[in-house]
Amino acid sequence: MVSVGYTLMCEQAGPKQLVDYAVRAEAAGFDQLVISDHYYPWLDSQGHSPYAWSVLGAVAHATSRAELMSFVTCPIRRYHPAVVAQKASTVGALSDGRFTLGLGAGENLNEHVVGAWPHVQQRHEMFEEALQIIRPLLGGETLSFSGNHYDVPEAYVWDRPDRPVPMAVAASGPSSAALAAEHADGIVATEPDPRIIQLYDDAGGVGQPRYGQVAICYGPDEAECRKIVHDQFRWFGMGWKVNADLPGPEAFTAATRYVREEDVAEGISCGPDLDAHVEAFKKFVDAGFTHVAIVQVGGDTQPMFLDWAQEELLPRLREL
Numbered sequence: 334m335v336s337v338g339y340t341l342m343c344e345q346a347g348p349k350q351l352v353d354y355a356v357r358a359e360a361a362g363f364d365q366l367v368i369s370d371h372y373y374p375w376l377d378s379q380g381h382s383p384y385a386w387s388v389l390g391a392v393a394h395a396t397s398r399a400e401l402m403s404f405v406t407c408p409i410r411r412y413h414p415a416v417v418a419q420k421a422s423t424v425g426a427l428s429d430g431r432f433t434l435g436l437g438a439g440e441n442l443n444e445h446v447v448g449a450w451p452h453v454q455q456r457h458e459m460f461e462e463a464l465q466i467i468r469p470l471l472g473g474e475t476l477s478f479s480g481n482h483y484d485v486p487e488a489y490v491w492d493r494p495d496r497p498v499p500m501a502v503a504a505s506g507p508s509s510a511a512l513a514a515e516h517a518d519g520i521v522a523t524e525p526d527p528r529i530i531q532l533y534d535d536a537g538g539v540g541q542p543r544y545g546q547v548a549i550c551y552g553p554d555e556a557e558c559r560k561i562v563h564d565q566f567r568w569f570g571m572g573w574k575v576n577a578d579l580p581g582p583e584a585f586t587a588a589t590r591y592v593r594e595e596d597v598a599e600g601i602s603c604g605p606d607l608d609a610h611v612e613a614f615k616k617f618v619d620a621g622f623t624h625v626a627i628v629q630v631g632g633d634t635q636p637m638f639l640d641w642a643q644e645e646l647l648p649r650l651r652e653l
Contacts, residue, residue, distance in 0.1 A: 334651070335618050335622070335623060335624065335625060335650070335653060336364040336365050336400070336623065336624040336625070337363055337364050337365070337614075337625065337626075337627070337647060337650050337651075338363060338364060338365035338366065338367050338400075338402075338546075338624060338625060338626030338627065339354075339355075339358040339361075339363040339365070339366055339367075339626060339627055339629075339639075339642075340367050340368070340369070340404065340546060340626045340627060340628040340629075341354060341355055341366055341367065341368040341369070341388065341392070342369055342628055342629075342632075343368060343369045343370070343371050343381060343382055343383055343385050343388070344369060344371055344373075344374035344375055344379040344380075344381055344382055345374070345379045345380070345381055345565060345630075345631065345632035346381055346632045346635065347381050347383060348383040348384075348387065348388050348391070350632070350635075351368070351383070351388050351392070352388060352391045352392055352395055354635050354636075354639065355392040355395065355396055355399075356395050356396060357635075357636070357639045358399070358639055358642075359396045359397075359398055359399040360643075361639050361640075361642055361643035361647065362642075362643055362647050363399060363642070363647070364399060364400060364624075365399055365400040365401070365402060365624060365626060366392060366396070366399045366400070366401050366402070367401075367402040367403070367404035367435070367544075367546070367626040368385050368388060368389060368392075368401075368402070368403060368404060369385065369404060370385040370386075370403055370404075370405065370406045370407070370443075371385070371442070371443050372411065372442070372443040372444075372446050373442050373443060373446075373581060373582055374582060375442070375565075375566075375568045375582065375585050376564075376565060376567075376568065376582050376585055376586060376589075377582045377583075377586065378564050378565055379565050379632070380632070381632070385403065385406075386420050386424070389401060389403070389424050389432075390423070390424060390427055393424055393427035393428035393431070393432070394427060396428075398431075399431070400431050400432075400433065401424065401428050401431050401432045401433070402432065402433040402434075402435050402501070402544070402626075403421075403433075403434055403435045403436075404435045404521065404544070404546065404626065405435040405436055405437035405501075405503050405521055406434065406435065406436055406437070407436070407437055407438060407439025407440070407443065407444055408436055408460070408463040408464075408467060409438065409439060409444070409451070409456055409459040409460055409463055409482075410439065410444035410445075410447050410448065410450070410451075411443065411444055411446065411447050413483070414462070414463035414464075414466035414467050414483060414485075415466055415467075415470060415476075415485050415488045417434070417436075417463070417467055418466070418467045418470035418471050418488075418490055419470070419490050421434040421467075421471065421498045422470075422471060422490045422492060422493040422494065422498055423492055424498075425493065425494035425497075425498040426492050426493060426494045428494075429494065430494040430495060430496050432494075432498055433498065433499050433500070433501055433518075433519070433542075434467070434471070434498050434499070434500045434501070435500075435501045435502075435503070435521050435544065436460075436463075436464070436467070436500060436501070436502050436503065436517070437460075437502070437503030437521065438456050438457060438460045438503070438509075438577075439456065439460075439577070440576055440577045440578075440579075441577060441578050441579060441580050442576075442579060442580065442581060442582075442585075445580055450578070450580070453577075455482075457508070457509075458481065458482060459482045459483070460512075461512060461516075462478075462480040462481070462482050462483050463483070464500070464502070464512070464516040464517070465478065465480070465516070466478050466483060466485055466488075467500065468500065468516055468517075470488060470489070470490050471490070471493070471497045471498045471500070472497045473490070473493060473497065474489075475487065475488070475489045476488045476489070499517075499518040499519065500516070500517040500518055500519070501513070501517055501518060501519035501520060501521050501542065501544055502516065502517040502519075502520060502521065503520075503521040503522065503523075504520050504521065504522055504529055504532075504533065505522065505524075505529065505573060506529075506532070507532050507536075510529060510532035510533040510535075510536055510538070511532075511536040513533060513536075513538060514533055514536035514537040514538040514541075515536070515537070518541055518542070519538075519541050519542035519543065519544060520533045520538060520541065520542075520543050520544065521544045521545075522543070522544070522545055522622075523545065523546050523573075525545060525547075525616035525617040525619070525620040525622070526620060527619075527620040527621055530543055530620060530621040530622070542623050542624055543621060543622045543623050543624065544622065544623075544624045544625075544626070545617040545620075545622040545624070545625045545626070546625065546626045546627075546628060547613050547614055547616070547617055547625060547626075547627055547628065548566060548569060548601050548627075548628040548630055549601060549602045549603075549610045549613055549614075549627060549628070549629060549630070550562045550566075550601060550602070550603045550604075550629065550630040550631060550634070551604070551605070551610060551629060551634070551637075551638050551641055551642075551646075552603075552604060552605065552631075552634060552637070553604075553605050554604070554605075555603050555604030555605065555606075558603035558604050558630075558631075559594050559595075559597070559598045559603045559604075560594065561630055561631040561634070562594075562597050562598060562601050562603055562630050562631075563592070563593075563594040563597050563598075565630055565631065566597060566601060566630050567589045567592040567596075567597050568585045568588070568589055569597065569600065569601065570592070570596065570597065570600050571588065571589070575588065601613075601630065607645055607646065607649060610646060611646070611649050611650065611653075614627065614650055614653070615653055618653050627642075
């Protein structure tokens, strides 16, 4: 059975709201709670961006059953890899082993706040070094590391869960899929593309978890949902080669000024049609994903969505 997740979208809700939504989502029956890790929202209209790791700590304490996951954290600029290992292990201990560390190579939007954004080749080199630092620290090793980008004279993480925190790596092509297979315990992707899963399997990832994420906008009025999606998620279809390099919400606003409502609605199911939302989720299942987290677009719509999900959406998804 596919694990059904709920996304705590830091860009569209404040910290107390996110903890409340986490508790409600667990009570509604969601299997997993994943959280975005941003310094900025994509667009000013989203209006939020609390520190994901503080929220994770509160969610770990306030919930008891649902799996938790960062979706995803970048360990190359804002956070030193050794510190990522420490905080991931802390959340793992707080949650009694329910946490998975999702990692990716990041976006300029969030990482430039601590300095210049490296070019793509350099940041991928930094990311691979970061994985080589984080993995042994999660496993309880005392690490000394000297690389081209990071130096760790000596590090050891004292507080860890009984089972080392598992890692999953975001991938979009052959090299990142191979990286996930070599260094992590699972793969993360945001497109229902079976090619990525096959690349991961070919690189040695057979049998490991595959984490996906699907954006929808449920509501009684399809036209209103389309407006919400256009207002807050019109950046969604630009692709990661663009999204990774734009520096701030103003840049995303400028880059999406000609994106129409109908353009966004083509890629995100909107309105009250249960079948349409199930079909959007099913694309990931058919592509081979084992865990799929739902993003409900629109910060104010979360309570309504969670009630509907408990009554109508989750029972249908359990049938897949």
